[in-house]
Amino acid sequence: MRRFGQVIGLRPERFEDYKKLHAAAWPEILDAIHAAGLRNYSIYRHEGFLFAYFEYHGPDAEFDRRMRDLTNAPRMREWWNLTEPMQIPDAARRKGEWWMNLEELFHAD
């Protein structure tokens, strides 16, 4: 299992839109997340930032393919066309990232 902590900026004037959209996330998006092996996926807000925590439950060897499949899932591009303009990706993120992966400083099972 791999754990992820991520951050991205959120445009303050879009907070209510973001919240409403995620409170009623489309079944296609939830299904795609589940099919990709992602579990226990939470998004929190602090001021102008969103924090995400999620876990990948699946074989390491399948991770890249399953993340690609997630990208290509039905309605995913449509979803991102709504969410991306609400977000401000961090300038320090790595190539290929939208949300920026954070360094884990502590973990206790």
Add this chain to the structure above:
Amino acid sequence: MRRFGQVIGLRPERFEDYKKLHAAAWPEILDAIHAAGLRNYSIYRHEGFLFAYFEYHGPDAEFDRRMRDLTNAPRMREWWNLTEPMQIPDAARRKGEWWMNLEELFHAD
């Protein structure tokens, strides 16, 4: 089960100290966290902030008592005497909070 997302400021000049301390957290602290019913506890850093995610696995009726017991666990005050000066609690936190609890905008099991 209850999920928590929390944030607190971290003094940038204390980042390395904080990281070292948490990379070799004392057994007493890890035991106390576990005894309190807290699981899947991760701390991430983003710039001057720490982001924590953890879960409480236990009866709702025992939550308050178990959090009090955690506060009073062996070496916990000693641990906090080290960590608190490294941290900058958010002015917007609720009464009784040190780390500030964040609003959950999304969750998918």
